[in-house]
Amino acid sequence: MHEISLVESLVALVEDTSRREHFSRVRGVCLHVGALGHVEPEALRFCFDAVTLGTIVEGALLTIVTIPATGTCATCERLVPLDDRFAPCPLCGAGTVRMIAGDELRLAELEVE
Amino acid sequence: MCAVCGCGTAAIAGKPDDANMHDHHHPHAGGVDDQAIDFGKNPAGVDVSGLSQARTIRIERDIMAKNAGFAAANRARLHGLDMFALNFVSSPGSGKTSLLVRAIDDLKQRWPIAVIEGDQQTSHDAERIRATGAPAVQINTGKGCHLDAHMVGHALDHLKLVPESLLFIENVGNLVCPAAFDLGEAHKVVVLSVTEGEDKPLKYPDMFAAADLMLLTKSDLLPHLEFDVEACLAAALRINPRIEILTVSTRTGTGLPAFYAWIEARAGHKRIAR
Numbered sequence: 001m002h003e004i005s006l007v008e009s010l011v012a013l014v015e016d017t018s019r020r021e022h023f024s025r026v027r028g029v030c031l032h033v034g035a036l037g038h039v040e041p042e043a044l045r046f047c048f049d050a051v052t053l054g055t056i057v058e059g060a061l062l063t064i065v066t067i068p069a070t071g072t073c074a075t076c077e078r079l080v081p082l083d084d085r086f087a088p089c090p091l092c093g094a095g096t097v098r099m100i101a102g103d104e105l106r107l108a109e110l111e112v113e
Numbered sequence: 114m115c116a117v118c119g120c121g122t123a124a125i126a127g128k129p130d131d132a133n134m135h136d137h138h139h140p141h142a143g144g145v146d147d148q149a150i151d152f153g154k155n156p157a158g159v160d161v162s163g164l165s166q167a168r169t170i171r172i173e174r175d176i177m178a179k180n181a182g183f184a185a186a187n188r189a190r191l192h193g194l195d196m197f198a199l200n201f202v203s204s205p206g207s208g209k210t211s212l213l214v215r216a217i218d219d220l221k222q223r224w225p226i227a228v229i230e231g232d233q234q235t236s237h238d239a240e241r242i243r244a245t246g247a248p249a250v251q252i253n254t255g256k257g258c259h260l261d262a263h264m265v266g267h268a269l270d271h272l273k274l275v276p277e278s279l280l281f282i283e284n285v286g287n288l289v290c291p292a293a294f295d296l297g298e299a300h301k302v303v304v305l306s307v308t309e310g311e312d313k314p315l316k317y318p319d320m321f322a323a324a325d326l327m328l329l330t331k332s333d334l335l336p337h338l339e340f341d342v343e344a345c346l347a348a349a350l351r352i353n354p355r356i357e358i359l360t361v362s363t364r365t366g367t368g369l370p371a372f373y374a375w376i377e378a379r380a381g382h383k384r385i386a387r
Contacts, residue, residue, distance in 0.1 A: 002258055002259055002289075004256070005259075005261065009177065009179050010176050012179060013178070031176075038292065038319060085318065085322070105175065105176045105177060106174065106176065107172045109169055109170065109172060110169070112167065112170055113167040
C-alpha cells in the first residue's frame, strides 16, 4: 500500500509550499494521476483522510484528474493512445510504444487560505 | 520520530529509535522535535484566522520529487566513492537473501561488499548476511511495503562506506511498490524463482519494466516442476525488450559466474572510464 507513503510525501510537499506561500489551511488539493501510473486513485482516496488528519491538509477536498496515457510508436512514429502500457502499437500493430504521458503523479493545484 | 520526513516509520534494527533516524543532513521544519509535532502551529508563525481569503496556487510538482531528491543524493554519494549499488527486488521467498549470501562468499575476495536489508520486521536477514563477514544494516519498514531513498540514505550513514566496493540493497519482498521508488542504485535486479508462476512478468509488469537484469533462480528445481522457462523469458522480454536475463541456481552455483561477470562488466566499467 505505497499510497500511504505517497500521501505522506504530498503532505510534506504542501507543508514546504505553505512556508513559502504563507498559508495555514488547505481547502482543496488537485492531483494529476496518470491512467497507467503506479497509483490506484481509489487507494489514494482511501488513505487520504487518514494520513492528512492532524496536518495542514486535514479536511481538504481531494480532486483527482486522470491523465490519459499516450505514447509514440517506435516503428510508425505516430502519437497513439495507450490502454495498456506494454501493448504493441494500436495503429501499426508492430512497434513497441514509448509512453510519454500517463505515468504522472503530480500535485497540480492547491486551494488555500 | 519525525512525521515531516517520515523518519521513525522505519527503524534501523539494533539502534535506539532516536539515535538512529535523527542524524539528518537535511533541515526539519520548525516546531518539530523528537517527541511531538504541533501542526496546529501554523508554519508562517502568524495567526491569520478569520482574515484569510481562499486562493488557488498552481504547484505542478511531482509528488515523487522528494524521493527523487534523496535518490539523487544517494547516487552522488555512491558515485563519489565509486561504489556500485544494486537494488534487488522480488516477491517474498524468491531466494534473494540466499543468493546474496552465496554471492558475497564468492565475491568477497574480489570486492568489499556491504548490504542494506529491507524487511517489515526482524533482523534475520541482516544476521544471515553478517555471518558471511560482510557488514549489513537492517531497515525495518514497519507498515511500509518498500524501501525509499530517504531510508537508504540513513542506512548509508550507518555503514562504513569503502571506495570501489559493491552495495547490495535487498528490498522488501514485494513485486509491486518497490518498482516506483528509485533508491539511487545503478540497476534494479528483479529476482524470480521457478517455483513461482511463469506469467509473473505479465501480472506485475511495472517491476519487470523497471529492472535492467532478471535473475531466474532455483533452476536446480526445474526437473521437479512444470515451469516453462521459455514462456517466462518471453513474458519478461515482452514487458521489457531491453532486460537481460540469467538463469541461476544458488544451491548448485549454475549460472552464477555469468551474474558475477555482469557485475564485473558494469562495476569495472566505471573505473576504466575515469
